[in-house]
Amino acid sequence: MGSCVTVVVRVTINSKECEVEPGLTIIQACEAVGVEIPRFCYHERLAIAGNCRMCLVEVEGGPPKPVASCAMPVAEGMVIHTDTPKVKKAREGVLEFLLINHPLDCPICDQGGECDLQDITMAYGKGTSRLDEHKRAVPKKHFGPLIETAMNRCIHCTRCVRFLSDVAGTNELGGIGRGENVEISTYIKRHISSELSGNIIDLCPVGALTSKPYSFTARPWELSHCETIDVLDAVGSSIRVDYRGPEVMRILPRLNEEVNEEWISDKTRFAYDGLKVQRLDQPYVKKDGKLVPVDWNEALTVAAKKLKNTKSSKIAAIAGDLADCESMFLLKEMMQKLGSANMDCRQDGAKLIPNNRGSYVFNTTIEGIENADLCLLINTNPKVEAPIINARIRKRYLQGNFPIASIGPDVQYLYHVEKLGDNPGILNKIAKGSHKFCKLLSTAQNPMLIIGQDALIRDDSESILALVGTIAEKFNMVRDDWNGFNVLHKAAARVGGLDIGFVPKKDGKDINQILKQAESGEMEVVYLLDADEIDTLKLENAFVIYQGHHGDQGAHIADVILPGAAYTEKYATYVNTEGRVQRTNLAVSPPGEAKEDWLIIKNLSQYLGLSLPYDGLFDVRKKLDTIGLQFRNADQVVKNKWVPITCDEIKLSSTPFSLEECNFYMTDSISRSSKIMADCTKAFYEYAS
Structure with a gap:
């Protein structure tokens, strides 16, 4: 039985003999050997629909008319032509039909410059049309606060329908009507509620579905790109940050088969507007009960003086959900040199076993x-x-x-x-x-x-x-x-914190004990590194040094604020839920006087008279490499x-x-500052009930 199975199929594509895997469709076989076939409805991660007919090819000995290459599997000895006059004419005809009702919106369309319809019409279209009838008009649909619609432009490729039913699993869109009256719509007027809904914007080959928050803000050719990772949950999706000058304009997914394929969640994609509001852009010190802006020298002097004059057992540090490995590592070293073992990175008090890596990763x-x-x-x-x-x-x-x-x-x-x-x-x-x-x-x-x-x-x-x-x-x-x-895990910083050992050592206090003792006044100084998901009311009797990038809960009770950098503004290391070490890249500079997080701790240690032997990020990472195999193998999962x-x-x-009550759209200081996420909360949580 085993010997009869064919390992390869021999086909001829444009007079060139090739060997391809069995079970592929013609479009996949052509792609494998580097022959381009235009398409609108076909997408390698979605079910085959075969309804745009743009991918027509000629098969010798097959049907007399061109066949849709996305729906026809290859067979042994098949002879395929992708560039004959017949195929060329068929594709021109298909494009002419597709453009019958498509409006001339290119100058004002958000998809302009990165539009499949533009590119394919340029490459395969005729350049003229014989049809001058009135174009049909389709009423605008309201799909919620994230997706802008212009359904006049829709070419019914059904990619959005298939994505929501197959990948997202919510079955919210479908085709209604027949013939000239076909429309893509929700059957009942409602928002698209999937946490992955933004991906249909990327999938749409024309400008029918675009990003509502990004509408009319920038053109693709004005933007610079930075490849990095997302830290708003513990998955560590690969993303591309598009920015113009000092401002992040949008976030798109990057292909990564091992982690997120080519999808990202709506929080990852749309919470970027939170990066420019509520920012901490200069140091503050509390004087007479009020936070007053000061320079770095004064803020670090006040913090260092307080730490120096406090008994080491009465000092504690808590690392938050967005803290990077470098800053947690330096903070741990600084705490140890101060003689304190009171530190924890598990803000929610999760009972994870720090020295058993297999027991806390995916x-x-x-x-x-x-x-x-x-x-x-x-x-x-x-x-x-x-x-x-x-x-x-x-x-x-x-x-x-x-x-x-x-x-x-x-x-x-x-x-x-x-x-x-x-x-x-x-x-x-x-x-x-x-x-x-x-x-x-x-x-x-x-x-x-x-x-x-x-x-x-x-x-x-x-x-x-x-x-x-x-x-x-x-x-x-x-x-x-x-x-x-x-x-x-839910928090991007958690696995990294456990790997580094940002947990209480012998006789050290964990998160619940730190908060309890701070409430009673026993714990005198608490250092919060991006920590906001804790009961900050318990810290009112302690002296709080807050290092972070947003004026969130932690900053409200702080006595000293040291402004740090968000994940788009620094080179930093994170470890995702599977234990994969990933690095962010700097897209834009931190605002005002804010600095990279590891550098702030390094500077503070100098004011304390404790020398941490690191002159640059490279030195810190060299030390991280000695902690475990995972840090030496970035972007890989170690066993x-x-x-x-x-x-x-x-x-x-x-x-x-x-399960804890949880608002998916607001889980950290960045998404809580985002107006777009606030709109989502209003649309999906308040009105749902």
């Missing part, structure tokens, strides 16, 4: 989800916590043979999930092998589980983590060739040794699992 990797054959979700809602990972789970689900079950509250998922209940005791039953789901688990070849952060902030989290580890070991999830134990997770005594609480 070991399967995002791409690895496609090789799994069963998934158990434990108190997590990936749709909100990591929409990109959720899309990958859905992609695997659509391929079939992928049972998904969940333990946790009743949540609407975008795929069929067997809900096992919300009692933590279910984990105990599965670990003992007495639950009905164990049968499926034991037959799976590559099972995986995903444990959410909300399962790790409970009182019984240590027991839960140990039980989940036992389940992973019992059901063959952890082997040399497969690791199905996954922790899904983690599995160390069994132990717990002195398994004690489960009877409290059912629950």
Whole structure:
């Protein structure tokens, strides 16, 4: 049987013999050998529709008329022509028909300059039209605060429809009407609510769907580009920041098969306007109960004096969700030189085990989800916590043979999930092998589980983590060739902080103890590095040094403010949820007197008379390389040794699992400052109820 399988198919494309993989369509085969075929509706990540007819080619011995190359698979010995007079004439005809109703909007269209219709008409069009009838008009549709529509321009390629139904899983758009009256629309007048909706802007080959916040603000040829990564969730999507002068104008996805393919979430794409408001652009010191702008010298002198005159056990540091590895590393060194072990990067108090890397990362990797054959979700809602990972789970689900079950509250998922209940005791039953789901688990070849952060902030989290580890070991999830134990993080800085060891050492205080002691006045100085997701009211009795880039919660209670740089304004290192080390690049300079974060801590250490031996970012990174293999292998996932997770005594609480109230559009200081995200909150949360 095995010997009959053909490894390659021999075809002739434009008189040139080629070997291609079996199962490809003609358009894919041509692409593989470098022959360009124009297309509007075809997209390699979407289901084939075959409705624009732009990709016509001639097949010898096949049908007498040109065939749509996106829908015809290659066969052994096939002879294909992509540039005969017949094909050329057919394509000109198709374009002429497509442009019958397309308005002459190019001068005012936001897609101008990066429009597939413009490019293809230039390359394959006739240049004249024989039709001078009135163009049809289609009423404007309202798809919410993110997507601007001009449906007169729509050529019905249905890419947006297929994306929302296949990839995003929300089935919100469709074609209504027939013939001349076809329109792409929501069936009931409503906003498009998917967390991935912005991707249909990139997919639209004409200017029918454009970005509402970016409308009429810039032309593509005026913009400079910077390739970097996103830090607004823990996925670390590859993005391109487009900027003009000192201002970020828009954010687009960059192709990265291992992480985000070519999609990004709406928060990643649209929260950029938060980068220019509420910014901290100069140092401040509190005098007579009011924050007063000062110069760097005075701010660092005040901070250093307070730190010097305070007993080391009464000093603490908290690193926030957007802090980069370099600044956390320097802050840790500075704290150690001051003699303090009170530091934590787990703002939510999640009980993660810092010295066991395999127990706090997404070991399967995002791409690895496609090789799994069963998934158990434990108190997590990936749709909100990591929409990109959720899309990958859905992609695997659509391929079939992928049972998904969940333990946790009743949540609407975008795929069929067997809900096992919300009692933590279910984990105990599965670990003992007495639950009905164990049968499926034991037959799976590559099972995986995903444990959410909300399962790790409970009182019984240590027991839960140990039980989940036992389940992973019992059901063959952890082997040399497969690791199905996954922790899904929400914060970009969390894995990096744990890797660096920004956690309390022996006798040190963790986040809950720091806040408790600060409230009672025992903890006298608290250093907040971009930390805003904490109960800041508990810090009112302490002296707070806040280093960050936005005037958010942390800055409101600060006694000294040291203005830092946002992720688009610095060269910095982050580690995503799978433990992949990624680096941001500088697109625009920090505003005013703000500085890169590691440099602020380096300067402060000099005022304290503690020498940190780093003269530049290169020196800091050289030191980071010594911490672990992951820092020496940027952009790769390193394999983690599995160390069994132990717990002195398994004690489960009877409290059912629950998910924290969460507004997807406002999770950090940047998105909370964004007007666009505020509009989304209004459109999707306030009116939803």
